[in-house]
Every structure is written in C-alpha cells, then in structure tokens.
Amino acid sequence: MTINDGGGAVTVxxxxxxxxTAANLFSxxxxxxxxxxxxxxxxxHNFLAGNIxxxxxxxxxxxxxxxxLDAVSAKLTTAGLAELNAAVSGNSGVDPDQAARKWVRDNGFDHPVRQ
Structure with missing residues (x-):
C-alpha cells in the first residue's frame, strides 16, 4: 500500500x-x-533524522x-517538541502562541540571556 500524505492523517x-502495520511519521x-x-x-539508520x-x-x-540559539537548541528536545505538538493539536488544542510562551517561560528564556 502506498500512502502519499507525508505521515499525515491518512497514514495515521x-x-x-x-x-x-508500519509507517514513517515525524518523531x-x-x-x-x-x-x-x-x-x-x-x-x-535507514531513516535520516530531521533536525531543526x-x-x-x-x-x-x-x-x-x-x-x-545554542541555549534554546540544548533545551528543545524531540520529546519536548512532541509535547508541544500534542498540546496544540486537535480541537481542544492550546493556542500555539500560548504553548510557545509557556515553553519559553518553563525553560528560563523569559528573561534576557546574559552575554
């Protein structure tokens, strides 16, 4: 079977x-x-990692x-991205701006990063 939706709703x-029985989805x-x-x-390692x-x-x-950017990158994990995606998905999802602001606050980036 071939599904050409890039791991989207039809694949799921x-x-x-x-x-x-198996498919390629974003982690x-x-x-x-x-x-x-x-x-x-x-x-x-048949599937290449998609890095931000x-x-x-x-x-x-x-x-x-x-x-x-290095500091943000060190905190922004695959699991964290999955949690953010889950938080903003579906009809009851959180507003993406609110989810991003919460992540920023929770990870200590809500104040200037010292030089």
Missing part, C-alpha cells in the same frame, strides 16, 4: 485501523501518543544570538 488512520507527531503508536528503533536548523539573516547574526 491506516495504522490505527490496521490497514498498515514529534502528536499522533504517536494520541493513538498509542509504538516508535520502532532504527539500528541500521535556525536560519538567521546574515545582517542580524552575532555571537550573542548564536549563544542564545
């Missing part, structure tokens, strides 16, 4: 209904905990900005 439905997909899906190991990469206008770059 196929997994939940048993039409598909941060809210559908994983919501549907009690099991994440398989990839010991052969901050992009900055070259006129705005600075050592301080790099330090701030």
């Amino acid at each position: 439905r196929a997994l939940v209904e048993g039409t598909a 941060t997909s809210a559908a994983i905990p919501q549907n009690h899906l099991v994440v398989l190991e990839d010991p052969e 990469v901050p992009l900055v206008n070259s006129r705005k770059k600075s050592d301080h900005l790099k330090d701030v």
Whole structure:
C-alpha cells in the first residue's frame, strides 16, 4: 500500500485501523501518543533524522544570538517538541502562541540571556 500524505492523517488512520502495520511519521507527531503508536528503533539508520536548523539573516547574526540559539537548541528536545505538538493539536488544542510562551517561560528564556 502506498500512502502519499507525508505521515499525515491518512497514514495515521491506516495504522490505527490496521490497514498498515508500519509507517514513517515525524518523531514529534502528536499522533504517536494520541493513538498509542509504538516508535520502532532504527539500528541500521535507514531513516535520516530531521533536525531543526535556525536560519538567521546574515545582517542580524552575532555571537550573542548564536549563544542564545545554542541555549534554546540544548533545551528543545524531540520529546519536548512532541509535547508541544500534542498540546496544540486537535480541537481542544492550546493556542500555539500560548504553548510557545509557556515553553519559553518553563525553560528560563523569559528573561534576557546574559552575554
């Protein structure tokens, strides 16, 4: 079976209904905990990791900005991203801006990062 929705709703439905036994989803997909899906190991590294990469206008770059982005990157884990996705997903989801602000506050970035 071929499903071409990039690991979206059709793929998840196929997994939940048993039409598909395995699929490629983003590891941060809210559908994983919501549907009690099991994440398989990839010991052969067949699936490349999708890493978050901050992009900055070259006129705005600075050592301080790099330090701030490094600090955020150190705290922003795959599990944390999955929690954020779950929080903002579905009809009862939290407003993404509120979820992001809460994450910023909870991780100590709600005040200036010292140079």
